[in-house]
Amino acid sequence: MPLASTGSIPLRNFGRTDVKISALGFGGHHLGEAPDEKTAVELIHQAVDGGITFYDNCWEYRRGKTEVWMGAGLKGLRKRVFLMTKTCPHGRDASLALRMLEESLNRLQTDYLDLWQVHGMAFENDPDLFIRPNGAAEALTRAKKDGKVRFVGFTGHQNPKVHLGMLNTGFPFDSVQMPLNAFDANFRSFEQQVLPELNKRGIAALGMKPLNGHGDAIKAGVITAEEALRYAMSLPVATTITGIDTKEVLEQNLQIAQNFTPMSEPEMTALRERCKRDSADGRFELYKLSLKYDNPESRMAHGFPLDTQQIEVKDMLGVEQNTGHPFPEKQF
Amino acid sequence: MSSGNWSRRGFIKGATIAASGPILARGTMAKQQTGSSQNSSGEVPSGEVPKRPLGRTGVQVSAMGLGGYHIGSADTDKEAMEIVARAVDHGVNFFDNAWEYHDGLSEERIGKALKGKRQQAFVMTKVCTHGRDKNLAMRMLEQSLRRLQTDHLDLWQIHEVIYDNDPELIFAPNGAAEALLQARQQGKVRFVGFTGHKDPDIHLKMLAHDFPFDTIQMPLNCCDATFRSFETHVLPEANRRGLAVLGMKSLGGSGELVRHGAVTPHDGLRYAMSLPVATTISGVDSVEVLNQNLAVAVNFQPLDDTAMQRLRDQCRSVASDGRNELFKMTTKYDGKIGREQHHFPNPQELPL
Numbered sequence: 256m257p258l259a260s261t262g263s264i265p266l267r268n269f270g271r272t273d274v275k276i277s278a279l280g281f282g283g284h285h286l287g288e289a290p291d292e293k294t295a296v297e298l299i300h301q302a303v304d305g306g307i308t309f310y311d312n313c314w315e316y317r318r319g320k321t322e323v324w325m326g327a328g329l330k331g332l333r334k335r336v337f338l339m340t341k342t343c344p345h346g347r348d349a350s351l352a353l354r355m356l357e358e359s360l361n362r363l364q365t366d367y368l369d370l371w372q373v374h375g376m377a378f379e380n381d382p383d384l385f386i387r388p389n390g391a392a393e394a395l396t397r398a399k400k401d402g403k404v405r406f407v408g409f410t411g412h413q414n415p416k417v418h419l420g421m422l423n424t425g426f427p428f429d430s431v432q433m434p435l436n437a438f439d440a441n442f443r444s445f446e447q448q449v450l451p452e453l454n455k456r457g458i459a460a461l462g463m464k465p466l467n468g469h470g471d472a473i474k475a476g477v478i479t480a481e482e483a484l485r486y487a488m489s490l491p492v493a494t495t496i497t498g499i500d501t502k503e504v505l506e507q508n509l510q511i512a513q514n515f516t517p518m519s520e521p522e523m524t525a526l527r528e529r530c531k532r533d534s535a536d537g538r539f540e541l542y543k544l545s546l547k548y549d550n551p552e553s554r555m556a557h558g559f560p561l562d563t564q565q566i567e568v569k570d571m572l573g574v575e576q577n578t579g580h581p582f583p584e585k586q587f
Numbered sequence: 588m589s590s591g592n593w594s595r596r597g598f599i600k601g602a603t604i605a606a607s608g609p610i611l612a613r614g615t616m617a618k619q620q621t622g623s624s625q626n627s628s629g630e631v632p633s634g635e636v637p638k639r640p641l642g643r644t645g646v647q648v649s650a651m652g653l654g655g656y657h658i659g660s661a662d663t664d665k666e667a668m669e670i671v672a673r674a675v676d677h678g679v680n681f682f683d684n685a686w687e688y689h690d691g692l693s694e695e696r697i698g699k700a701l702k703g704k705r706q707q708a709f710v711m712t713k714v715c716t717h718g719r720d721k722n723l724a725m726r727m728l729e730q731s732l733r734r735l736q737t738d739h740l741d742l743w744q745i746h747e748v749i750y751d752n753d754p755e756l757i758f759a760p761n762g763a764a765e766a767l768l769q770a771r772q773q774g775k776v777r778f779v780g781f782t783g784h785k786d787p788d789i790h791l792k793m794l795a796h797d798f799p800f801d802t803i804q805m806p807l808n809c810c811d812a813t814f815r816s817f818e819t820h821v822l823p824e825a826n827r828r829g830l831a832v833l834g835m836k837s838l839g840g841s842g843e844l845v846r847h848g849a850v851t852p853h854d855g856l857r858y859a860m861s862l863p864v865a866t867t868i869s870g871v872d873s874v875e876v877l878n879q880n881l882a883v884a885v886n887f888q889p890l891d892d893t894a895m896q897r898l899r900d901q902c903r904s905v906a907s908d909g910r911n912e913l914f915k916m917t918t919k920y921d922g923k924i925g926r927e928q929h930h931f932p933n934p935q936e937l938p939l
Binding site: 442531544 | 908
């Protein structure tokens with residue numbers, strides 16, 4: 256199959272709007288794994304040339320590094336892309352969320368975002384904390400009104416019930432981000448429980464973790480990368496965000512996306528069936544299961560303890576070389 | 588079948604006891620907010636644990652049940668015998684067990700302890716097919732009956748329904764559901780049910796099969812009330828269907844609710860027993876722990892709605908990340924045999 260260095264990826268509508276975004280999105284977290292800024296900038300240039308228009312990021316990824324690098328990579332290209340980042344109040348006040356927005360805009364070298372989402376809805380009380388007076392909901396409304404963001408949404412990978420709780424707050428979200436892959440289909444499933452509700456409401460569904468976060472199922476030989484990505488992209492979503500940290504990964508993803516044809520319904524059913532047995536204990540979706548995938552910043556903001564003797568927490572703290580200091584004590 | 592080292596059981600052993608003993612003695616760690624007039628000092632009042640109807644079966648069982656796993660954890664046979672005798676003296680008639688607990692020791696001890704008292708007791712054990720077929724289930728039943736020294740069980744439940752594909756495996760042709768029917772038809776068991784600690788949705792999937800279950804066992808405690816809640820999602824449905832609900836893990840499985848300061852053992856147990864359940868099964872591996880439980884259960888008075896709500900509110904924030912209910916969150920409470928039979932790797936091999 257030909258790989259076009261300048262190519263096109265199918266475009267889809269962002270929810271009920273007329274705005275078009277590429278069916279494959281560039282995941283910001285993995286960008287921080289590039290060896291240096293120069294490589295990261297090159298990756299972004301190549302992705303834009305290859306037809307990716309959707310760019311994901313987050314205020315707290317790698318202490319701001321990924322926003323800075325993405326900002327550098329998109330310099331002069333801002334108009335050609337749909338730029339998203341996330342705010343990380345983790346239940347705290349609207350004013351904190353808005354301060355994070357200013358930082359994000361600054362790092363991304365832009366004066367507006369196409370999409371601003373509340374990051375990491377994970378805990379049972381997150382919907383209450385979000386919608387409370389002076390909670391993050393007010394920040395989203397304010398930023399939109401001030402013209403600093405065009406659309407707003409939320410993200411999370413833990414529990415479909417928490418997503419439904421967020422929708423039940425009645426807040427007018429434009430987008431919702433969630434893990435969607437062939438394993439999710441049969442385990443605490445966002446595909447079954449959340450996706451139909453979004454489509455019914457006309458909210459843009461943003462898929463993530465098409466390769467289960469770290470590709471463990473691919474390494475175990477249950478599924479190939481191409482099958483996994485094609486499955487996720489064949490769902491009724493606006494885009495599928497996937498992490499890109501090297502030229503090789505980018506080229507592989509571009510190849511699949513540029514030549515994308517949706518899987519047929521029987522193909523999708525067959526793949527779900529193949530993955531079913533290995534889905535049932537959740538080991539390929541540890542982000543739904545283990546405290547290890549809890550965000551330590553979020554745990555602290557919620558007042559949850561970090562038991563540093565617990566193996567999950569040891570691993571969790573190691574994930575991003577986190578210092579364990581909550582915002583705003585940590586200086587950038 | 589030889590199951591060597593059960594890590595989860597090893598973890599549970601001692602933790603319940605070590606945690607609840609001294610903390611109960613201190614008593615002030617979590618505030619006493621229920622205004623309870625019942626004694627919380629561990630003294631056992633004279634009287635009995637009240638009886639309640641077991642769903643629509645017409646049978647009465649004690650509002651507190653003796654957990655079978657911990658009977659196998661007691662230091663000696665003698666202590667296990669003492670626990671059972673003392674429990675029976677105080678009106679406890681519900682005895683929980685499972686084919687796989689301690690490689691049969693738990694069943695053997697209960698069999699021995701209930702010798703001559705079988706008629707006074709309501710004996711339950713669980714079958715551990717973990718997705719395998721009816722014939723295996725029936726062989727396990729014969730073994731359980733022999734160990735328990737009885738010709739029939741009062742209740743036989745499918746153990747550890749915790750994986751998302753379990754309902755499908757259980758109701759497959761020649762699956763464990765057929766064994767329940769056959770055993771009942773043969774008069775070897777009076778009533779049938781299932782247990783699980785993982786996910787309310789899995790319990791609901793089981794119920795959706797409209798199988799004639801008499802009982803359903805689930806974790807119920809004041810953190811569960813607001814976290815992936817069996818109380819909210821399964822309990823009302825079970826009550827609506829007239830099933831007898833058997834509560835378990837009233838303190839989080841290993842006393843997590845107490846150790847993390849969410850609730851006192853006294854309030855935690857009282858909360859669980861005040862729900863619309865037939866019985867609350869509690870693990871006991873020493874006479875001392877039994878006495879602590881009896882102090883709550885003898886002459887039991889349920890909490891009123893206001894006190895229940897206060898406990899839910901008190902626990903809500905500490906409940907919401909699941910650290911007090913690790914059985915819903917991690918593999919820590921999942922049995923090794925069950926994982927093997929599902930072809931899942933050992934937790935030690937997982938990046939958890």
